[in-house]
Amino acid sequence: MMLRRPALVVLLCLATLAAPAVARAQLYRWVNEQGEVHLTQGLDNVPERFRSAARLLGYPEAAPVRPAAPSDASTSSTTAPGAPIALGGARIPFVPGTPILVTVKVNGLRSVRLVLDTGADTTLIHPSALSAAGVDPSAGRPYRLEGVTGGGDGRQVTLDSLEVGGARVAPLAVVAYYIQLREGDGLLGRDFLDRFRVTVDGDARLVILTPR
Numbered sequence: 001m002m003l004r005r006p007a008l009v010v011l012l013c014l015a016t017l018a019a020p021a022v023a024r025a026q027l028y029r030w031v032n033e034q035g036e037v038h039l040t041q042g043l044d045n046v047p048e049r050f051r052s053a054a055r056l057l058g059y060p061e062a063a064p065v066r067p068a069a070p071s072d073a074s075t076s077s078t079t080a081p082g083a084p085i086a087l088g089g090a091r092i093p094f095v096p097g098t099p100i101l102v103t104v105k106v107n108g109l110r111s112v113r114l115v116l117d118t119g120a121d122t123t124l125i126h127p128s129a130l131s132a133a134g135v136d137p138s139a140g141r142p143y144r145l146e147g148v149t150g151g152g153d154g155r156q157v158t159l160d161s162l163e164v165g166g167a168r169v170a171p172l173a174v175v176a177y178y179i180q181l182r183e184g185d186g187l188l189g190r191d192f193l194d195r196f197r198v199t200v201d202g203d204a205r206l207v208i209l210t211p212r
Contacts, residue, residue: 030054031119089210101183123189124175
C-alpha cells in the first residue's frame with residue numbers, strides 16, 4: 001500500500017556531469033527540514049545530513065528519448081478495458097533549484113499549472129481550478145491525505161483525461177484539495193508520472209516523458 005503524502009514543493013537539482021552522455025547517473029529523492037522534496041543526481045550531491053534518508057529512484061538516461069506517437073498500438077493493446085491508458089510524450093523544461101511548473105490540460109479543455117512532484121503519490125488540484133475546467137469537486141468521494149507536514153481532507157474525482165504536452169492519461173482519478181502553493185494550482189503526482197518512463201536530460205535541462 002502506498003502512503004499518500006502531498007509534498008509542498010519539488011525541486012530538481014541536477015549537478016553538471018563530467019562523464020560522457022552515455023553514463024547512467026543515479027537519481028535520489030530526499031526531503032529537507034521544511035518537508036520540501038528534492039530530486040538530485042548522484043548521492044554526493046545530496047547534502048550530507050540528508051544522505052542516510054535519501055531514496056534511490058533509478059537511473060535516468062542522460063540522452064533525450066524520442067516521444068512515442070500517440071497512435072502507438074503497443075501501448076493500448078496490453079491495457080485492460082476501462083483501465084487508464086497512457087499515450088504520447090512530453091518534454092518539460094526545468095531550471096535547477098526551482099519548482100518544475102507544467103501546464104496541464106484537464107479533459108482536453110482548460111489548462112491549469114501544476115508542480116511536478118515525484119514524491120506525491122496522487123495528483124492534487126485546487127477545487128477552484130477544477131471548477132474552472134468544468135469539473136464539480138463536490139461530486140467526488142471523500143479522500144484523506146497524510147503527509148510529512150500533516151493531513152487533510154479532499155475529494156477524489158475522475159477526469160476524462162489529463163494531458164501534459166503530448167503525454168495523455170485517460171481516465172485518471174485526481175484529488176480536489178485546497179493546497180496552497182506559491183506557484184501553481186496543485187501537484188502532478190506519480191499516479192500520472194509512473195505511467196511514463198521519466199528521462200532526465202541534464203545538459204538540455206529537460207524532463208522527458210515517454211509511455212512505458
